[in-house]
Amino acid sequence: MKIATLFLLLCLSFSHNDVQAKDLLKACCDKQVPVDDDRYRAIIFHEKRNELYHSSEPWQQMTYDIAGTFWYNSKHFLKQDTLRSGQRTLYSKTSLKGNELLLMDYGSKALTPVTPQLLTEQLLESARYTPALLLQYFREHKVTATRRADTKIYTYTTLIGDIRVTLYINSLSERVDKIGILANDELRGDVLTSISYLGYTTDGLFCYPGQIRIERVNGKLVDEVNLSNYTVVLHPPQLLDAPEDYAVADKKDPVPEIKKARYAGHIYLLNMPHTGVRSLVVEFDSFLLVAEAPLNTINGELIIREARKIAPHKPIRYFTFGHHHPHYLGGLRAFVYAGATILGTPDDETYVRYLATAQHSLSPDSLQRKPRPLQYEIVRDSLLISDGNMSMMIYHIGEQSGHTRDYLVYYFPQEKMLYEGDLVWVRNNGPAVKAGPTQKGLYKAITALGIDVREVLQSWGTGFPDYKMDISFEDLKQSVTAP
Structure with a gap:
C-alpha cells in the first residue's frame, strides 16, 4: 500500500510540474506581451554596443553609443535610433511584423533586401530590447518545457532556422530571466549569445526590464541596454513604407571554385x-x-x-x-x-x-x-x-x-x-x-x-x-x- 501511495504521489507531482510548465509560457506572455492587446508599449533606450572590427590584434573591440525608441506588441516590433562612434553619427529604422521586415540600416538610404536568414536575424535581434516577439513565437509554435533547470527555472528550447534558442522562465515571477541563442559562426564555431533581463518594473498587470545585459561570442563581447519612459500608445509611428514589390528572397551564395x-x-x-x-x-x-x-x-x-x-x-x-x-x-x-x-x-x-x-x-x-x-x-x-x-x-x-x-x-x-x-x-x-x-x-x-x-x-x-x-x-x- 505504501509503495502504491508513493507511486501515485510521484505521478501527481510530475503531472503538476507538466501543467505548471505548460501554463508558465502563457502566464509569462500575459505579463510581458498580452496577445489580445493590440496597443503598443513605447520605450526609450540607451545602448552600449561592442563589435569586433578589422583590428590590428585579435579580439579588439569598437564601442558604439546608440539611443532611440522602440515600440512593440505581441505581433509587431519597431525601432528607430541614432548610432555614434567618434565623429560619426548614423541612423537606422526597423519594422518587423510576421514575414514583413523593413530595415533601413545604418548609413543607408534604401531598404535592405530581405532573405529568410535576415528575418531570423532580426527576430533574434529584437530580443536585445524585449523578449516579446520570441515569447509569442514560442507560444505559437507550442514549444514545451524541455527540462526543469532547478526549483524555479523552466527552459524552453527550439530551433529557429538552424539556430538553437532557449528561454529561461522564472516560475515564481512568471518572467523571462534569460534567453540563450546558440548559432554557428563559420570561423569561431558554436557561438553563444546570452541575453539577461534585469530590474523588472511592473506597470499595472504588465512588466518590462529596466536593464538588459547581452554577452556575445561566448562572453567575448558584453553590451548593455538601459530602458526608461515606458508608455502605452494606440498607434506607433509609420517608420517605413513597404514597397509594392516586397518579397523575401533566398540569397544565392557564389559557387566555390578554384x-x-x-x-x-x-x-x-x-x-x-x-x-x-x-x-x-x-x-x-x-x-x-x-x-x-x-x-x-x-x-x-x-x-x-x-x-x-x-x-x-x-x-x-x-x-x-x-x-x-x-x-x-x-x-x-x-x-x-x-x-x-x-x-x-x-x-x-x-x-x-x-x-x-x-x-x-x-x-x-x-x-x-x-x-x-x-x-x-x-x-x-x-x-x-x-x-x-x-x-x-x-x-x-x-x-x-x-x-x-x-x-x-x-x-x-x-x-x-x-x-x-x-x-x-x-x-x-x-x-x-x-x-x-x-x-x-x-x-x-x-x-x-x-x-x-x-x-x-x-x-x-x-x-x-x-x-x-x-x-x-x-x-x-x-x-x-x-x-
Whole structure:
C-alpha cells in the first residue's frame, strides 16, 4: 500500500510540474506581451554596443553609443535610433511584423533586401530590447518545457532556422530571466549569445526590464541596454513604407571554385573568385607549404584538395597566414586536421589555439568529427624554409605594415618576388597615386630588410579589377614618392 501511495504521489507531482510548465509560457506572455492587446508599449533606450572590427590584434573591440525608441506588441516590433562612434553619427529604422521586415540600416538610404536568414536575424535581434516577439513565437509554435533547470527555472528550447534558442522562465515571477541563442559562426564555431533581463518594473498587470545585459561570442563581447519612459500608445509611428514589390528572397551564395596558375616552377597561385583571395602553394622537394586560406574550413579543404593535385605524394608540412583577419586565417582548421604545422607570430598563438579547439557541433567540420592537436611554430623576426635547393623567407614586419601587429610577408630570393596580403593598391591605368600608410609601410620594410624585390604579389583584391594584383617594385616605389 505504501509503495502504491508513493507511486501515485510521484505521478501527481510530475503531472503538476507538466501543467505548471505548460501554463508558465502563457502566464509569462500575459505579463510581458498580452496577445489580445493590440496597443503598443513605447520605450526609450540607451545602448552600449561592442563589435569586433578589422583590428590590428585579435579580439579588439569598437564601442558604439546608440539611443532611440522602440515600440512593440505581441505581433509587431519597431525601432528607430541614432548610432555614434567618434565623429560619426548614423541612423537606422526597423519594422518587423510576421514575414514583413523593413530595415533601413545604418548609413543607408534604401531598404535592405530581405532573405529568410535576415528575418531570423532580426527576430533574434529584437530580443536585445524585449523578449516579446520570441515569447509569442514560442507560444505559437507550442514549444514545451524541455527540462526543469532547478526549483524555479523552466527552459524552453527550439530551433529557429538552424539556430538553437532557449528561454529561461522564472516560475515564481512568471518572467523571462534569460534567453540563450546558440548559432554557428563559420570561423569561431558554436557561438553563444546570452541575453539577461534585469530590474523588472511592473506597470499595472504588465512588466518590462529596466536593464538588459547581452554577452556575445561566448562572453567575448558584453553590451548593455538601459530602458526608461515606458508608455502605452494606440498607434506607433509609420517608420517605413513597404514597397509594392516586397518579397523575401533566398540569397544565392557564389559557387566555390578554384583556379590554379603557376607563377614559377615551384610556386603556384590558387585563385578563389568567391572569396577575392589568391592562396599560395610552394612545392619543396619532399613537402608543400600553403599560405592564406580564406573565411572557413570549406575553403581550406578546397585548397588542400588542389594542393594535393599539384604533388599527390607530398604532405602539406606547413600552413601560414599573413595576419589574423578571416581572409587569411579562416581555413585554418582544415590544415590542423591535415596535420600541418601552423606558422605564426607569438601574438597569434592564443587566438589560433582558440579557433583550432572551438566546438563546431551545429555544423561539424572534419576537425570536429575527428579532433587533432594543434602544432604551432612561432615566427619571431624571420624564418627560413628550405630543402637545400630552394628557399623562402618569412618576415615578420608587424606594425611597420601600417595594418596589423602580426603581419607576415613571404620572400622568394631566387625569383626576387615578395608575396603579401593586402597592403598595395596601385591602379592598372593612370599616373601614380600617392601611397597610403600600408603601401609606404611595405616599401620601408623591404628597404629596411635590404632584400632585392622585383615584383610584389598580393593575395586579396581579385574582386577589384581596377587594381593590380602583381605589382612591380618600381610601381610601388613611384607610389611612395608620388607628390
